[in-house]
Amino acid sequence: MAHPLISVKNLDLYFGAFHALKDVSVDFNAGELVGLVGDNGAGKTTLIRVLCGIHKPTKGEVWFDGTQVKEFHPKLAIDNGIETIQQSVGLCDNLSIARNFYLGREPVRKILGIPFLDFAKMRGESRKVIREFGLRDNVSADDEVERLSGGERQSVKIGRAVEFMNRVVIMDEPTNHLSVREREHVNELAVQLKEQGLLVIYITHDIFQVHKLADRIVIMENGEKVEDARTTDMTADELEEVIRQGGRKVEKRGAA
Amino acid sequence: MVAAAASDTAAQRRAAKRSPLSVAGFKKTVSRHAEIGIFLIAALLILVFSATSDGRWANAYNIGTILQVTATLGLMSVGVALVIGTGEIDISVGSTFGMGALTYLSLVQQIDPPLAALASVAVGAAIGAFNGLLVTRTGTPSLIITLGSLMIFRGIAIALTDGFSFSVPYKMRSGAMYTAFGGDSIGMFNTGVFWLVAALIVLTAMLKLMPYGNRLLAVGGSAASAHSRGVRVDRVKLQAFILCGALAALGGTLEAGKLGFADGSMGRLMELQAIASCVLGGCLLAGGRISLIGAVMGAFVLSSIQSYLVVMGVRPQWFMLLLGLIVVFAALGDRKLRAWALKR
Ligand SMILES: Nc1ncnc2c1ncn2[C@@H]1O[C@H](COP(=O)(O)OP(=O)(O)OP(=O)(O)O)[C@@H](O)[C@H]1O
Ligand SMILES: [Mg+2]
Numbered sequence: 051m052a053h054p055l056i057s058v059k060n061l062d063l064y065f066g067a068f069h070a071l072k073d074v075s076v077d078f079n080a081g082e083l084v085g086l087v088g089d090n091g092a093g094k095t096t097l098i099r100v101l102c103g104i105h106k107p108t109k110g111e112v113w114f115d116g117t118q119v120k121e122f123h124p125k126l127a128i129d130n131g132i133e134t135i136q137q138s139v140g141l142c143d144n145l146s147i148a149r150n151f152y153l154g155r156e157p158v159r160k161i162l163g164i165p166f167l168d169f170a171k172m173r174g175e176s177r178k179v180i181r182e183f184g185l186r187d188n189v190s191a192d193d194e195v196e197r198l199s200g201g202e203r204q205s206v207k208i209g210r211a212v213e214f215m216n217r218v219v220i221m222d223e224p225t226n227h228l229s230v231r232e233r234e235h236v237n238e239l240a241v242q243l244k245e246q247g248l249l250v251i252y253i254t255h256d257i258f259q260v261h262k263l264a265d266r267i268v269i270m271e272n273g274e275k276v277e278d279a280r281t282t283d284m285t286a287d288e289l290e291e292v293i294r295q296g297g298r299k300v301e302k303r304g305a306a
Numbered sequence: 307m308v309a310a311a312a313s314d315t316a317a318q319r320r321a322a323k324r325s326p327l328s329v330a331g332f333k334k335t336v337s338r339h340a341e342i343g344i345f346l347i348a349a350l351l352i353l354v355f356s357a358t359s360d361g362r363w364a365n366a367y368n369i370g371t372i373l374q375v376t377a378t379l380g381l382m383s384v385g386v387a388l389v390i391g392t393g394e395i396d397i398s399v400g401s402t403f404g405m406g407a408l409t410y411l412s413l414v415q416q417i418d419p420p421l422a423a424l425a426s427v428a429v430g431a432a433i434g435a436f437n438g439l440l441v442t443r444t445g446t447p448s449l450i451i452t453l454g455s456l457m458i459f460r461g462i463a464i465a466l467t468d469g470f471s472f473s474v475p476y477k478m479r480s481g482a483m484y485t486a487f488g489g490d491s492i493g494m495f496n497t498g499v500f501w502l503v504a505a506l507i508v509l510t511a512m513l514k515l516m517p518y519g520n521r522l523l524a525v526g527g528s529a530a531s532a533h534s535r536g537v538r539v540d541r542v543k544l545q546a547f548i549l550c551g552a553l554a555a556l557g558g559t560l561e562a563g564k565l566g567f568a569d570g571s572m573g574r575l576m577e578l579q580a581i582a583s584c585v586l587g588g589c590l591l592a593g594g595r596i597s598l599i600g601a602v603m604g605a606f607v608l609s610s611i612q613s614y615l616v617v618m619g620v621r622p623q624w625f626m627l628l629l630g631l632i633v634v635f636a637a638l639g640d641r642k643l644r645a646w647a648l649k650r
Binding site for chain 1: 515516517520523524528530531532533534535536537538594595
């Protein structure tokens with residue numbers, strides 16, 4: 051492979067005076083499943099929000115497929131094929147599932163040159179996906195998202211990302227709110243996407259689970275990248291110890 | 307296996323708890339059609355006003371007048387409703403209305419009425435763009451920005467007229483073109499009513515059936531979520547402000563066409579009526595949930611009340627007080643009604 055699909059170089063990001071990302075450099079390759087782990091507030095969400103265009107870095111570079119990213123906006127990231135399952139945003143409570151599903155990229159049928167929403171397609175596709183994700187039969191594509199449970203919302207977000215999967219799927223704690231069965235489903239999907247050649251970035255607190263799925267684990271702590279290891283090189287226990295020690299390398303690694 | 311079985315029963319239990327489908331279905335109807343309340347209030351007021359005014363309220367001439375007022379206030383209200391839909395507010399529309407009226411009257415003697423109306427709408431759109439750009443570029447609350455422009459453009463209107471009024475000579479107040487912009491009636495309907503109906507149909511289609519409407523409501527529902535899905539939030543808000551300004555100026559044009567003159571105070575306090583129309587009509591001030599037909603019905607209710615007070619000979623100094631009280635009671639009634647509907 052000539053160049054990584056996404057390359058982050060010496061990234062710094064400040065929220066006012068707060069230094070949220072500190073000189074982060076990391077590469078992500080197509081066909082790779084990367085686990086991104088670390089304590090609460092370590093900066094995982096902040097890092098992927100730069101990749102999906104929500105935050106603009108204060109300093110440093112982001113390269114996508116060999117070109118440097120100059121303008122940061124979710125629209126551009128999505129157009130480049132980056133689908134993101136966000137941790138806390140992504141659904142508008144006041145809109146139906148079908149409308150949320152296609153928000154920002156609504157399919158239209160032109161009548162006299164005027165773009166009208168293609169409701170048949172919007173309903174059909176989103177209905178297919180909510181069935182696939184095991185939502186109860188009495189949930190319809192026309193229901194407002196406000197009425198959905200936490201797990202149902204999460205399923206809609208995941209189903210949407212998978213449906214539009216393109217080159218990159220970023221999952222920020224995707225198994226939150228999900229039942230055991232749905233969690234397994236999501237993990238299988240993540241592996242499938244990777245096998246189809248996509249880059250999958252998977253954020254979680256469950257190092258043991260993601261160790262089984264991922265090719266590589268990146269650990270963040272306090273806004274810094276403190277570890278970047280192939281899962282064949284470090285065991286889940288060793289990685290957990292790194293997290294536990296707040297990023298400081300531990301004796302055991304050398305000993306092992 | 308065990309886990310799967312457990313989540314199965316949980317799902318069944320959840321399903322069972324929601325099983326009285328009729329209640330859920332009815333709740334859905336009420337929550338999706340927040341404008342039901344204003345329709346009932348309108349029906350009630352029509353009955354009461356007709357019964358208590360001895361034919362002075364419910365006659366073709368008076369209803370025609372009410373509809374003409376509804377048209378100008380209604381155009382302003384649907385514009386405000388669109389801005390409310392994005393989670394912002396525009397309280398400058400009264401001044402925009404005045405500026406639109408003055409622009410139309412100052413031009414209609416030199417150029418054709420359609421061109422004068424177009425210029426007036428362009429002035430309104432420019433005021434909307436001024437508001438929208440300031441709100442989106444600076445992140446200042448729209449209440450403050452549009453409060454500022456309410457005063458700025460009222461000031462300009464007063465300065466422009468300088469104590470006099472703009473008017474069109476009687477002999478020029480005729481012809482199909484002049485009639486088309488509020489200048490006369492067709493049957494009992496002032497031509498402004500047709501503009502309102504057309505705007506209502508077009509804007510409702512835009513809101514419900516087109517991508518822009520989906521994005522507008524998404525921005526009001528959750529700007530952060532809309533942004534994360536690639537919606538250009540600032541652009542959507544700016545466009546809503548521009549539409550709002552253009553609609554307010556169109557209202558002003560139609561009122562100017564009807565009256566044939568205007569002074570610097572044209573449209574004063576109408577912004578408050580427009581916001582009241584929206585709220586009565588079921589628009590949520592927090593954004594994301596609006597009803598354009600509801601806002602128009604709100605405008606109709608306000609103009610009906612106003613007209614009732616006039617035909618009943620209430621002295622003008624009591625006017626604001628009574629209108630305010632009735633609005634408060636109507637709003638309370640609407641809330642009660644919805645709560646009652648939800649309980650059943
Ligand atoms: N918009 C913001 N403004 C100010 N501070 C922010 C903002 N977003 C995040 N932060 C701060 O940046 C730090 C990193 O947050 P981030 O959400 O990236 O953590 P995280 O690693 O995803 O944690 P978690 O596992 O809890 O989701 C936190 O201290 C948070 O308070
Ligand atoms: Mg996070």
